[in-house]
Amino acid sequence: MASEPDEAIIRVRGLVNRFGAQTVHDGVDLDVRRGEVLGVVGGSGTGKSVLLRTIVGLNRPAAGTIEVFGRNVLELEEQEWHDIERRWGVLFQDGALFSSLTVAQNIEVPLKEHYRMPLRLMDEIAAYKVGMVGLPEEAGDKFPSQLSGGMRKRAGLARALSLDPEIVFLDEPTAGLDPIAAASFDQLIRDLKSSLGLTVFMVTHDLDSLFAICDRVAVLVDKKVRVGTLDQHLRDDHPWIRSYFHGPRGRAAHPAGTEAGQEAAAVPA
């Protein structure tokens, strides 16, 4: 699986999204490189989730092109779409687990849909994925309503990872989690990224997550995207970016950020 480090696995060009008279994105250009964790930030209503939903095909843009794995996803035939879908996984905000199925059955849904697999093997893979995202063994047999918010997100991640995708899209993975759960979720993403070689597209509001795991950050301002490393953003003098990274919370997260990340790593998940 050798690949050039700078290969763009997702390439968005000139993306325009409108809802009625309101323009959310006006010419967004964005590259996501293979094997990186890209954080997407922006104020409320700047269309972070809309960007994610547009890339995975839940929202049709007014203009622009989106290439994933080098294919223009806006012009795919149904079969090609099916093939591309198994190469990415999406974690929605609250996990979006199917409430009538147990966690293990949730993880088996994509396996069933894409591969004809014997039940026993499917059960084994599901049980393994449950363990991989750090859930206790017996969680596989529980229904989503019996799980806490943090466990639901882990279960949602297990479902997103069930087909061993190359890209995972995470929509606010740490929102609503307590700081300990959030830090251990960050750690999980980092571990999975290094062992599975995942590319991660992560919409987040969590400054600690940004500093802890993101290689680059895309900031949505003025209906466009500015992409760069954290250091570049820290030097940016756009007023919103300044107040985001240099505001009281940004300052609190930054110097302590790397240390806090390492401390969290030491805490057993």
Added chain:
Amino acid sequence: MAPVTIDAVEEPADRPGAESGALVLRAAGEWLISTAVEVDRDLREIALPQGRRVVMDLSGLRRIDTSGAWLVLRTEHLLQARGNTVAIRNLAPSFEPLLDQVRARGVLEPVPHPVPVHHTLRGFVGRIGAATIGLGGRSYHILGFIGLVTERSFELVRNPRRLRLTAMIVQMEQTGVNALPIVGLLAFLIGVVFAYQGSDQLRRFGAEIYTVNLLGIAILRELGVLLTAIIIAGRSGSAFTAQIGTMQVNEEIDALRTLGLDPVQVLVIPRLLGLVLTMPLLAIFADAMGMLGGCLMSWAALGISIPQFLEQLQSAIGQWTLWVGVIKAPFFAWIIALIGCYEGFNVSRSAESVGQQTTLSVVESIFLVIVTDAAFSIAFSLLHV
């Protein structure tokens, strides 16, 4: 080359670096989720040795993902469980982190799918018991809710200014005025159907004219008000549950309480009172539309002219026939509003529960309406009305 080749061969003792006497398991090709089915099948076909030294040679492995890594470790685990000593050899360095990641979580046995409890006799009997106890508990709670609402209603009598008049008028518009088209249309159609079916049967006796009697008694005494109650239970009772339930999900009910407002006064009384006032009017409207439908059908199918129809109707029904029907309307309204609101408050904090309680509210209120209607029939027959 096949995506997977696995062979168990005796390692020749003379090869350099070889462990003499060890069994070698060679993995080759791609061990991915897309090939997992074949790999799994081939692995299961191998007769695993016992108490040997086994070397898993992974040099031929070209690609691997978590499913493949899981299969490698499962095989290792199964071999160890049969008393073999296992060594993994020639693992490409790029696969190491993945295997470590999988190994770190250990080999989890899949959770067995348990037999659902209600598939056993014990579970079945238990379910009957649980349902019975549940029914008792529900009746107790509904009685409690009725008590609470009654008490708050009496408070209102002492202090009428606390009535939320605007909210009540809004409810009357939504449950009454807005329901007129559907109630009217359905009552009209029931009138048509009754006139047609009745005339068809009575014609055999040459007693077509008694279709009018049939229509008058059936619609005015029973059908008009019952039909209205069922439509309103489906339309407004469910809306009450959904509205209050959604507020419950959004914590709006709790917000009301912290602001010092009484949810029963704010939410239940206007709905209850509004519906009790509008339902008799709706029932009268339904009666009129039903009679209109019957009248037009009698004229079209039997040639009974409208004056004839009215004359026959007057002789067929007594002074009380209409009121015997309409008197039931406020009672039905009271049941529907009470159950609708009660189930709304019963919503737990999930969207799914709103749907469940709404279904429950409609089923319960229609059930209670029909039971009450039967009780009225018995009471009226005892009173010779």
